[in-house]
Amino acid sequence: MKSVFFVISFLLLSISVLAIDPVGKIAKANAAKERAAEALKNGDYEKVIEHYTYLLDSLNYESPQAELNRAHAYFQLKDTVNSYDAYRRVADSDNKELKSKALLQLGNLSEMQKEYENALSFYKEALRADPGNQKARYNYELLKKKMQQQEQQNQDQQDQNKDQNDQQQDQENKDQQNKDQQSKEDQNSENQKNEENQENKSEDQNSEEEQQKENAEQQQEGEQSEDEKSEQEKEQQQQQEQQKEGEQKENADDQKMDPATKQKLKEMNISEEKAQMILEALRNKESQYFQQLRKKATKKQDSGKPDW
Structure with a gap:
């Protein structure tokens, strides 16, 4: 608290002395500028700021050049906030050359922050203030080219992204x-x-139906064959019986042949033996004829043919 009071008292005393002694103010101002210049030469930017702050704030010395030098010192110390404010104060100066330099530095600060549009605007103002500021012109052209390239790259990237999409x-x-x-x-x-499965299924069904039909036909044929076999056996039995009956009848005929028949055969010049042979042949023909009639009667009619 005492130190703050001492500083305030010292400033008030200095202001009073300066108001009373303008020659002493000028001497102190010159001394502060010399110390600041020496510190700037040695690269001691903190001392530069200290001396120029005393000159500008304590002595209320109006000097756009001192303000610009203090801004440069802030810039070298990377104090962007104080340097920006200091350059803005110089940019309001009536000195065109110093104003152009301050605007150039404001452009540099904006470009460092990647605020390219603001930087380009500051470079333009610097050239308007001093068309001979070659650094402002170079930075303007360089940044403009850089922005065009960046825009082209962005466009190419967009086109590439579009092509990829x-x-x-x-x-x-x-x-x-x-x-x-x-x-x-x-x-x-x-x-x-x-469809193939359906066709195969249909074919299997048809094949199964055909097989069933074939089995039924075979079974029917088997039954017919059995019937025919039975019929043949029955016919053979009948033939044997007829033959036996014929033999018996022949014997009977031989025994019963009357004298008149014998006389007629004798007139026809036919022996009894030949007459018996002819009679036997007729009987056999008759037997075969009856057998054929039985076969026709027992054979089943084809269901696919008409009745006539």
Whole structure:
């Protein structure tokens, strides 16, 4: 607290002395500028700020050049806030050359912050204030070219991104088409497989029906064959019986042949033995004729043919 009071008292005393002694103020101002210049030469920027602050704030010395030098010292110490404020004060000066330099530095600070539009605007103002400021012109042209290149790169990147997006979209559309085509082919294959299965199933059913039909026909034929066999056995038995009956009848005929018949055979010049042979042949023909009639009667009619 005492130190603060001492500083305030010292400042008030200095102001009073300076107001009373303007010659002493000028001497102190010159001494402060010399100390600041020496510190700037030695690269002691903190001392530079200290001496110029005493000159500008304590002595209330108006000097755009001193303000610009103090701003440079802030800039070298990377104190961007104080340097920016100091350059802004110089930019309001009526001195065109100093104003142009301050605007140049404001442009540099803006470019460092990547505020390229503001930087370009400060460079333009610096050239308007002093068209001979070659540093401002160089920085303006360089930044403008850099911004154009950046804009072109951004445009190229956008075009590249667009091309990539288009290619990706085309690939997605192609993949979707392939997927749809594959799905369609799979569906067609599945339908064809189902149709083949259905056809195979139908063929199996038809084959089964045909087999059943064939088995039924074979069974029917077997039954017919059995019937025919039984009929043949029955016919053979009848033939044997008829033959036996014929023999018996022949013997009976031989025994019963009357003298008149014998006389007639003798007139026809036919022996009894030949007459018996002719009679036997007729009997056999008669027997065969009856057998054929029985076969025709027992044979089943084809269901696919008409009755007539």
